Amino acid sequence: MKILVIGTGYVGTTTGLLFCEMGHKVTGLDLDEKKIKSLKSGKLHFYEPGLEDLLAKHISQNHISFTRNAKKAIKENDVIFICVGTPQDKNGDADLSYVKSVAESIGTYMNEYKVIVTKSTVPVGTSGLVSKWIREKQEDKIKFDVVSNPEFLREGSALHDALNPDRIIIGTTGKKAMKIMKSLYEPFACPTLETLPEAAEMIKYASNSFLAMKISYINELAKLCDELEINVNDVSKGIGMDQRIGPAFLQAGMGYGGSCFPKDVSALIYLAKKSGNPLTILESVVKVNEEQTSYFLKKIKHALGGKLKNRKIAILGLAFKANTDDTRESASLYLIEKLMAEQAEVTVHDPVVKWGTTYQRESIEETVKGADAVCICTDWEDYKKINWTNLKSLMNQPYIFDGRNILSKTEMEKIGFHYMGVANG
Numbered sequence: 001m002k003i004l005v006i007g008t009g010y011v012g013t014t015t016g017l018l019f020c021e022m023g024h025k026v027t028g029l030d031l032d033e034k035k036i037k038s039l040k041s042g043k044l045h046f047y048e049p050g051l052e053d054l055l056a057k058h059i060s061q062n063h064i065s066f067t068r069n070a071k072k073a074i075k076e077n078d079v080i081f082i083c084v085g086t087p088q089d090k091n092g093d094a095d096l097s098y099v100k101s102v103a104e105s106i107g108t109y110m111n112e113y114k115v116i117v118t119k120s121t122v123p124v125g126t127s128g129l130v131s132k133w134i135r136e137k138q139e140d141k142i143k144f145d146v147v148s149n150p151e152f153l154r155e156g157s158a159l160h161d162a163l164n165p166d167r168i169i170i171g172t173t174g175k176k177a178m179k180i181m182k183s184l185y186e187p188f189a190c191p192t193l194e195t196l197p198e199a200a201e202m203i204k205y206a207s208n209s210f211l212a213m214k215i216s217y218i219n220e221l222a223k224l225c226d227e228l229e230i231n232v233n234d235v236s237k238g239i240g241m242d243q244r245i246g247p248a249f250l251q252a253g254m255g256y257g258g259s260c261f262p263k264d265v266s267a268l269i270y271l272a273k274k275s276g277n278p279l280t281i282l283e284s285v286v287k288v289n290e291e292q293t294s295y296f297l298k299k300i301k302h303a304l305g306g307k308l309k310n311r312k313i314a315i316l317g318l319a320f321k322a323n324t325d326d327t328r329e330s331a332s333l334y335l336i337e338k339l340m341a342e343q344a345e346v347t348v349h350d351p352v353v354k355w356g357t358t359y360q361r362e363s364i365e366e367t368v369k370g371a372d373a374v375c376i377c378t379d380w381e382d383y384k385k386i387n388w389t390n391l392k393s394l395m396n397q398p399y400i401f402d403g404r405n406i407l408s409k410t411e412m413e414k415i416g417f418h419y420m421g422v423a424n425g
């Protein structure tokens, strides 16, 4: 099948390469000249482990090509995946302007039956809008079907997640489109849910919000555990052993960030309020998450004697999680902002993110040199492998604040650190 992927971010690029792996011919379309130039030359314009090798492979075998020519790309392909961004607008709702402009281009240029698939995370009802926007631009009433096929891959493990999905959700009212979508996903062994577009759209928001809820639940519980001197990691393990709960997304820390959870939870809250059925649980999920860096800051401040002014704090990690260069809504940035407001002197390190400020140092050693405390803000593998005995000798004071619970309190105390995690022993 000839597949067009519109939007070449990490969802679009991964989706395109996934279909190349399944033996299809793929075109990636984006308006951004720099992105297209980079992808054509086999270089990703974002950091995602494993993806660049696959890109090089499929470019060399002519399975994937990239273009800015919307007219030609839309005419030449049978199935069109919309993978453009849906950022948050000022009300907390999703901004659909990119989706709208893509739908209008499809309406303008389509020449024969097409299946138009929304992969971007979009509010309930967007499939109907996409149909309307396409129809409004059509000169001849050519048939098409719209499908909602949400994506569940994570940044940092996009390729693995795309190749090994837990489930595939296909929401459409079109029989022909359902048949085409099912054949596209036939090689996957996981279950497929056939449903209506609105339910598919809701499934995506409800999934992300549920995972965010698990994180806020464990983070709030961690505060209580901290008070009662209970190790929250043991509690996560213990409750996660119940198959009805499951062990995933119960890692306590500085709170969730990224381009998805904060935006999607907020969009679902907005939708619920608008329809007169507020989701109070999710409102609390957001509140707990927003308070998590303040809670952590309070602990740091207390441990360092109540004052942070002129204290040298070394921050390890800027990305919102490991294996990505994405800092959107990163808890690390929120903590840095708060430390700076307290007039602490901050130095930062990240193995991949290039922050472009004078606070960033190239190496971990340079970052912690003369520091009164180290704060671990991202769960990078590099930080788990640090030789802490060596690092301690470079510091002014041996304090570690582990915002991701990646180290062992016992081990750190053996080396002579004052260690504090998030209810981590």
Ligand code: UGA
Binding pocket: 121, 151, 152, 153, 154, 155, 156, 208, 211, 215, 248, 249, 250, 251, 252, 253, 254, 255, 256, 257, 258, 259, 260, 261, 320, 321
């Ligand atoms: C999330 C979902 O996990 C994907 O299924 C979904 O496809 C994606 O959003 C999306 O909507 O595009 P992502 O934002 O890439 O993926 O990253 P996650 O691995 O979900 O992590 C989100 C945040 O939660 C990170 O800040 C992470 O550090 C934090 N987190 C995660 C915790 O604090 N504790 C945990 O136990 C798990």
